[in-house]
Amino acid sequence: MRADRAIEERPGAWSRVLVVDDSRLQRRILTASLQHWGFEVQEAASGPEALEMCAALQPDFVISDWMMPGMNGPDFCRAFRAMERESYGYFILLTSKSEAVEVAHGLDAGADDFLTKPVSGDELRARLNAGDRILRMEKELVDKNRLLTATLHELQTLYDSLDSDLVEARKLQQSLVRERFRSFGDSQISLLLRPSGHVGGDLVGFFPISASRIAMFALDVSGHGVASALMTARLAGYLSGGSPEQNLALFESEFGIYDAHPPEEVAARLNALTLDEIQTETYFTLLFAEVDLVSGHVSMVQAGHPHPAVQRADGSVEFQGFGGLPIGLVAGASYERVEFDLRPGDRLLIASDGVTECETPQGEMFEEDGIRRSMAAHSALKGQAFLEALTWDLGHHAGDREFTDDVSAVLFEFDGPKQNAD
Numbered sequence: 001m002r003a004d005r006a007i008e009e010r011p012g013a014w015s016r017v018l019v020v021d022d023s024r025l026q027r028r029i030l031t032a033s034l035q036h037w038g039f040e041v042q043e044a045a046s047g048p049e050a051l052e053m054c055a056a057l058q059p060d061f062v063i064s065d066w067m068m069p070g071m072n073g074p075d076f077c078r079a080f081r082a083m084e085r086e087s088y089g090y091f092i093l094l095t096s097k098s099e100a101v102e103v104a105h106g107l108d109a110g111a112d113d114f115l116t117k118p119v120s121g122d123e124l125r126a127r128l129n130a131g132d133r134i135l136r137m138e139k140e141l142v143d144k145n146r147l148l149t150a151t152l153h154e155l156q157t158l159y160d161s162l163d164s165d166l167v168e169a170r171k172l173q174q175s176l177v178r179e180r181f182r183s184f185g186d187s188q189i190s191l192l193l194r195p196s197g198h199v200g201g202d203l204v205g206f207f208p209i210s211a212s213r214i215a216m217f218a219l220d221v222s223g224h225g226v227a228s229a230l231m232t233a234r235l236a237g238y239l240s241g242g243s244p245e246q247n248l249a250l251f252e253s254e255f256g257i258y259d260a261h262p263p264e265e266v267a268a269r270l271n272a273l274t275l276d277e278i279q280t281e282t283y284f285t286l287l288f289a290e291v292d293l294v295s296g297h298v299s300m301v302q303a304g305h306p307h308p309a310v311q312r313a314d315g316s317v318e319f320q321g322f323g324g325l326p327i328g329l330v331a332g333a334s335y336e337r338v339e340f341d342l343r344p345g346d347r348l349l350i351a352s353d354g355v356t357e358c359e360t361p362q363g364e365m366f367e368e369d370g371i372r373r374s375m376a377a378h379s380a381l382k383g384q385a386f387l388e389a390l391t392w393d394l395g396h397h398a399g400d401r402e403f404t405d406d407v408s409a410v411l412f413e414f415d416g417p418k419q420n421a422d
Contacts, residue, residue, distance in 0.1 A: 015040045016057060020050040020064040020076065021094070030063060033121055037128075047071030051079055058085055061131060063115075066095035066106070074109035081110035088138045090131035094119065178242075181383055182206070184214060184293050186415035190383040194354075194391065194407040201228030201284070202352050202408035207241025207249075209260045212293050215249055216410050218305060218350045219327075221284040231282050238270065248273065249288070263288050263301035267327060267335040271303075274328035283328035287321075287350045287410075296342035296416050301335050303327050306356045309371050313345025315379055317372045342414040349375065350412075354405035355390070361399045370397060387411055 017039045021027045024045070031041045042057060044050035048071060050064070062080060066073035073093050080091060093111045095102070103114060112134070113127050180191045191204045201221030208214050217239055221228040238248045249266045250258045261269065266288050274283070287308060289300035300308070304326030307319040320340055325333045342348060351371060358366040370393070378389040387409060394407060 016042070016059040017061040017063065018042050018044060018050060018053060018057065018059040020044045020047065020062065020068070020073075022046060022065065022068045026065065030119070030124075033124065037125065047073075047076035047079070050076060051083070054080060054083060054089075058087075059089060060087075060135060061090050061092065061128065063092045063094060066093050074106055074111070077106070077109040077111050087142065088135060090135055092127055092131070179206075187293055188383055188413050189214070189216060190387055190411045190413075192387040192391065192407065192409040192411075194403070195229075196354070196403045196406050201232050201282075202354065202406035203232045203236055204350075204408045204410050205236070205239060205241070206410070207239070207244075207247065209250070209258070209290065213260070213290060214293065215260060215288065215290050216350070216412060217286065217288045218352060218408060218410050219284050219286045220305065220352045220354075220406070220408070222282045222326075228282065231284070235270075235284070238273070260290055262337060263290055263299050264335040264337045267301045267303050267324075268333070271327045271331075271333055271335075275331050283326045285326045285353070289348070289350070291342070291348075291412060291414075294416055296344070296346070296414050298340050298342060298348065300338050302338060303335055306351055306353055307368065309349045309351070309368070309375060310340070310342070311347050311349070311375045311379065313343060315376060317375050319368055342412075342416075344415050347411060347413040350410040351390075352406060352408040354403060354407040355394060355409060357405065358394045358398055358403065358407070360397055361401070366394060366397050370394075382413060383411065 015038070017034050019027050019030045019034070019041060020043075021030070022045055027043045027045075031043060034041045039061075042053055042059065044053050046068060047064075050062070053059075054062070062077075064073045064076055068076075071079075073095070077091050077093065080089065090113075091111050092113045092115055093106050094115050094117055095106070096117045106114060112131065115124060115127060182189055189206050191206075193202060193204055195202065201223060202219070203221075204216075204218045206214055206216040219232070219235060221231045221235070237243070237246055240247055244250045244258050245252070248269050249260050251261060252258055260266075267286060270286065285304035285306075287300065287302055287305040289298055289308070291298050300321070301324070302308075302321035303324045307321045307323075309317055309319055311317045321338050322336060324335055349371065355371065356365065356367050358370075371390075374390050374393045377393075378386050381389055390409065391407065394403065
């Protein structure tokens with residue numbers, strides 16, 4: 001082996017080299033040069049011996065002769081590649097063969113490079129430098145993959161923690177709707193609340209005003225996710241039947257009896273509260289209605305929420321309301337009261353825009369016509385059974401995809417005294 005010019009100090013970090021050759025003289029020549037360049041060198045006289053040393057030492061480079069008795073260089077290379085290693089090993093085959101088919105055979109066996117005998121010192125050094133660059137890049141890639149794996153693990157841990165928190169938040173939000181069904185004599189009220197994600201911005205509920213009057217509401221906070229859910233949770237406290245002293249819709253008379261503010265005043269009070277005290281960028285739509293359980297008279301306010309549907313006992317469906325501004329958009333906004341009467345056998349459906357704006361894969365909305373069709377198709381179903389059927393209709397309309405918006409509804413079915421019927 002000749003090296004006509006001085007060999008510089010080995011630049012890489014890869015130090016362990018295994019020289020495999022059945023010729024002791026050839027091994028000593030290679031070893032002398034490699035040690036001169038700063039490598040740690042081990043020698044093996046055969047493929048099987050080299051494999052044992054590879055298992056124990058895991059060399060960075062292997063320089064192996066092609067022609068050896070028992071196990072030749074390509075066979076040894078295949079066995080070397082089959083071993084489990086912590087890092088990549090660079091394999092150079094020494095050969096007197098230069099035909100393309102032989103080179104292809106060596107590459108197929110897993111060799112990275114070739115040197116033709118007699119070996120030039122400069123060429124060997126150049127091949128080792130090339131291998132050093134490859135091993136360096138491989139190590140950088142491994143290190144980056146390890147960092148990426150560790151980062152992904154941390155993110156997964158964080159996601160799992162966040163997901164657990166959101167699951168608990170969903171349970172908490174669902175607990176805001178304590179009753180999904182209640183009977184009031186022969187009348188009954190049923191609620192539907194289905195967030196599109198873990199948590200959402202819709203809220204539905206009801207509370208008694210007196211023995212013969214109840215209030216029901218549906219609201220939809222703008223946006224989705226945690227911010228909307230937090231706003232919803234706060235609003236739930238302002239319309240709670242369990243804490244009448246905190247309920248903005250109720251007031252206590254001098255005799256200690258609670259009564260309700262008119263619906264339009266309830267909307268105005270919530271609007272002022274949202275703008276003056278809560279001071280958030282979010283707003284919400286609202287449908288607040290007061291129902292007389294004896295007469296069937298309904299007084300309501302609509303603040304940007306979809307029009308409620310009334311299905312009469314004869315099956316016909318009509319929509320009530322005039323729209324109105326959402327809550328929390330305009331200071332001093334005024335709201336209009338809407339009044340109508342329910343007769344025995346009638347029912348009132350208050351649905352969110354997650355119902356009316358539910359889209360097919362082609363972008364066609366469910367709209368009021370969809371509500372009308374569902375109410376007509378399921379007129380014999382009552383309470384939760386009807387709301388489940390409505391949800392099924394929405395899923396079918398959406399092409400069995402996940403809903404993109406929260407779905408909520410209030411269903412009030414009136415069956416008051418028969419003398420109230422025309």
